[in-house]
Amino acid sequence: ETGVTQTPRHLVMGMTNKKSLKCEQHLGHNAMYWYKQSAKKPLELMFVYSLEERVENNSVPSRFSPECPNSSHLFLHLHTLQPEDSALYLCASSQDRAGLDSGANVLTFGAGSRLTVL
């Protein structure tokens, strides 16, 4: 497999359930990201991991808990979600967290996990 793979592609859960989204990248990248995409809204950056260390946490509620066991795998653990959390959750990776003089940081996205919270 190549690129960024996300599972499951679709998930329906109740507000009291616990579930996890999984992301795997086969690109040898060092940085991985979780984004939330809601209808007609910009992509919202949730978490960033660089070399397995969380470097960004953009005021995301604690009911979302990321985990990065190694540079190829990223999880998003979900617990007691709300209906407004229903969205497409996109995982992405990039070669690194390119800084000021390193040029653009190109993201490769997975196909996303469509989450519906009832």
Add this chain to the structure above:
Amino acid sequence: QKEVEQDPGPLSVPEGAIVSLNCTYSNSAFQYFMWYRQYSRKGPELLMYTYSSGNKEDGRFTAQVDKSSKYISLFIRDSQPSDSATYLCAMSPYGQNFVFGPGTRLSVLP
């Protein structure tokens, strides 16, 4: 004011038309600009990126940046039904933590 604004569409054009997709922004520090294309039930994929002002061409696609007006455009020449997708602009001051627009949905009708 939103940091990046983009008309959500949908924009419908006949096959062969020239398409112009635009984003405006408020942060004058942005100097890295990207366009992503997202097909239905897929993740976004990078189409083009530019640094600072000017034009960049790649086949039927031209990206244009006007920093003085805080305005970027993506032109698609000879549009094809396969160009039907949502187009997202993204921008950043330093080449990381890109801020995305909400996307414009484009339909190219055969």
